[in-house]
Amino acid sequence: xxxxxxxxxxxxxxxxxxxxxxxxxxxxxxxxxxxxxxxxxxxxxxxxxxxxxxxxxxxxxxxxxxxxxxxxxxxxxxxxxxxxxxxxxxxxxxxxxxxxxxxxxxxxxxxxxxxxxxxx
Amino acid sequence: xxxxxxxxxxxxxxxxxxxxxxxxxxxxxxxxxxxxxxxxxxxxxxxxxxxxxxxxxxxxxxxxxxxxxxxxxxxxxxxxxxxxxxxxxxxxxxxxxxxxxxxxxxxxxxxxx
Numbered sequence: 001x002x003x004x005x006x007x008x009x010x011x012x013x014x015x016x017x018x019x020x021x022x023x024x025x026x027x028x029x030x031x032x033x034x035x036x037x038x039x040x041x042x043x044x045x046x047x048x049x050x051x052x053x054x055x056x057x058x059x060x061x062x063x064x065x066x067x068x069x070x071x072x073x074x075x076x077x078x079x080x081x082x083x084x085x086x087x088x089x090x091x092x093x094x095x096x097x098x099x100x101x102x103x104x105x106x107x108x109x110x111x112x113x114x115x116x117x118x119x120x
Numbered sequence: 121x122x123x124x125x126x127x128x129x130x131x132x133x134x135x136x137x138x139x140x141x142x143x144x145x146x147x148x149x150x151x152x153x154x155x156x157x158x159x160x161x162x163x164x165x166x167x168x169x170x171x172x173x174x175x176x177x178x179x180x181x182x183x184x185x186x187x188x189x190x191x192x193x194x195x196x197x198x199x200x201x202x203x204x205x206x207x208x209x210x211x212x213x214x215x216x217x218x219x220x221x222x223x224x225x226x227x228x229x230x231x232x233x
Contacts, residue, residue: 046224046225046227047162047170047215048224049221049223052222060220096170104175104176104217105158105220105222106160106175107160107170107172107215108181110171111169112169113169
């Protein structure tokens with residue numbers, strides 16, 4: 001069975017750095033062509049792709065947020081970590097991680113998501 | 121960025137009737153090298169993560185009922201539910217993966233009339 005699960009703080013203060021971890025099972029990020037992405041969804045709003053990392057360490061970022069984002073992987077732990085600096089209340093959202101592919105950038109499996117609220 | 125525009129924002133259909141959702145991209149998502157449309161559809165029910173329904177514009181994900189179908193090419197795409205069931209009530213999103221940033225449409229809420 002393939003699963004992904006997001007973990008991290010539920011509340012962060014403005015200007016703080018958010019660190020989220022995606023822990024997955026049932027597939028390996030050392031398999032050629034596989035990637036893991038982060039996508040967020042503000043309450044009642046649409047989905048917004050943030051970043052992704054591939055099996056070979058290649059990464060991509062949303063240009064408008066690139067200066068604030070860092071995505072890394074730990075293949076041995078089956079984890080992908082997203083770091084977002086200088087958090088603002090507009091970053092309040094449910095953050096999802098999802099599996100993707102280098103030669104097909106759809107997201108076939110998703111975690112249940114974690115709601116992060118930014119408030120002082 | 122490729123902008124994905126969905127229409128309508130919401131629709132209500134009687135059980136057993138057809139539901140049609142449209143998605144338009146601001147530039148073509150058809151890759152000339154392989155003649156594939158880099159377009160996916162997702163279904164999201166309240167309190168749940170999105171679920172992949174269609175990829176490559178018309179390929180149904182494993183386990184998805186055959187009442188769901190995708191069509192279109194280039195910049196104009198359609199998701200059709202041929203006979204709406206109660207469990208199909210959800211918000212549906214299109215997404216392009218032709219390039220980065222990956223972008224989603226604004227969503228279409230499907231309900232029962």
